[in-house]
Amino acid sequence: MYALILNPKAGNGKSKSVYQKMIKQNHINEHLYKMYVTKYQGHATEIVQQIKEENEQVEKIIVIGGDGTLYEVINGIKKSNLVIQLAFIPAGSGNDFARGCQIHLNPYKQIKQLFTNPKTIQYWFGQYEVNEDQYLFASSIGFGFDAEVAKVVNESRLKKWFNALHLAPLIYVYGLLMTIFKYKPKTLSLNVDGECIKIDHTWLITVSNHPYFGGGMKIALDAEVNPNNFTITTVNNISRWKLLFLFITVFFGKHTKLKEVHTFEAKEIKLSSEVPIMYQADGYTNETQQCVINKEQESITIIK
Numbered sequence: 001m002y003a004l005i006l007n008p009k010a011g012n013g014k015s016k017s018v019y020q021k022m023i024k025q026n027h028i029n030e031h032l033y034k035m036y037v038t039k040y041q042g043h044a045t046e047i048v049q050q051i052k053e054e055n056e057q058v059e060k061i062i063v064i065g066g067d068g069t070l071y072e073v074i075n076g077i078k079k080s081n082l083v084i085q086l087a088f089i090p091a092g093s094g095n096d097f098a099r100g101c102q103i104h105l106n107p108y109k110q111i112k113q114l115f116t117n118p119k120t121i122q123y124w125f126g127q128y129e130v131n132e133d134q135y136l137f138a139s140s141i142g143f144g145f146d147a148e149v150a151k152v153v154n155e156s157r158l159k160k161w162f163n164a165l166h167l168a169p170l171i172y173v174y175g176l177l178m179t180i181f182k183y184k185p186k187t188l189s190l191n192v193d194g195e196c197i198k199i200d201h202t203w204l205i206t207v208s209n210h211p212y213f214g215g216g217m218k219i220a221l222d223a224e225v226n227p228n229n230f231t232i233t234t235v236n237n238i239s240r241w242k243l244l245f246l247f248i249t250v251f252f253g254k255h256t257k258l259k260e261v262h263t264f265e266a267k268e269i270k271l272s273s274e275v276p277i278m279y280q281a282d283g284y285t286n287e288t289q290q291c292v293i294n295k296e297q298e299s300i301t302i303i304k
């Protein structure tokens with residue numbers, strides 16, 4: 001038996017039509033699944049805990065939604081120590097996890113594959129600790145400018161309209177323009193696999209499990225799904241105009257040629273900031289002054 005978790009608001013309601021089509025096409029047998037619909041932010045985490053408590057023979061969770069829904073589901077899996085296989089039908093606006101795992105971005109193609117010719121891969125989430133609490137991220141965790149952009153995007157009423165007009169990536173351009181002239185770069189101390197580094201005038205640091213962030217930007221060109229290392233990208237000592245240029249070059253994967261951009265691989269990163277800094281984990285934003293990031297030891301099976 002499997003559980004289906006649907007966020008009806010993901011992709012501005014696209015997820016609901018995806019689910020309805022799935023039913024119409026008789027892809028799922030009503031007796032073999034239990035359906036859960038999220039009602040508010042954080043609900044998907046609670047649903048997974050409920051699945052564990054109900055103690056039914058659930059072997060797989062299928063998520064229909066965006067990266068935010070997936071983030072909540074994987075954190076529910078972590079909190080409840082559930083051993084489960086996971087399938088993801090991308091129906092959000094960004095869908096970076098799907099890109100990173102080479103899951104069809106077209107949800108209908110993904111459904112067809114899932115129910116007719118499924119394949120499995122192993123995936124290792126990232127784990128981060130803030131204020132003594134541990135959480136998982138599927139795609140990336142970023143500190144500084146990109147997190148401020150994510151916050152503007154999440155809080156913007158325009159997101160709905162851009163989605164409706166099928167112009168979802170443009171909401172990130174809007175967030176970028178709203179943030180770039182206000183953001184104050186920070187001095188950050190990093191401990192990377194035991195080596196201390198101070199980075200001044202930092203705009204952003206992203207820690208990636210796969211290449212994509214921000215709805216399709218290929219920030220970590222060489223990142224590969226693997227159990228050992230993250231790819232870390234830092235941007236510091238850059239003018240605001242050049243940063244704007246950088247975000248254009250990211251789409252062509254040319255940003256790493258800029259001298260202000262550095263990339264490296266690491267297994268554990270400890271970050272501290274003298275002042276609170278915004279972070280985003282799969283799009284979920286908050287503030288912290290310290291964070292420790294590791295690879296999750298156990299892999300999860302992703303069905304795709």
Ligand SMILES: Nc1ncnc2c1ncn2[C@@H]1O[C@H](COP(=O)(O)OP(=O)(O)OP(=O)(O)O)[C@@H](O)[C@H]1O
Pocket residue numbers: 007008009010011012038039040041042043065066067068069070072091092093094095096283
């Ligand atoms: N019924 C609901 N009403 C309002 N918000 C909800 C509901 N159910 C879930 N949410 C919240 O919706 C938010 C957005 O979901 P999600 O990130 O999956 O979609 P998206 O923003 O369209 O896609 P992406 O993250 O890929 O850009 C999540 O933070 C989730 O907590």
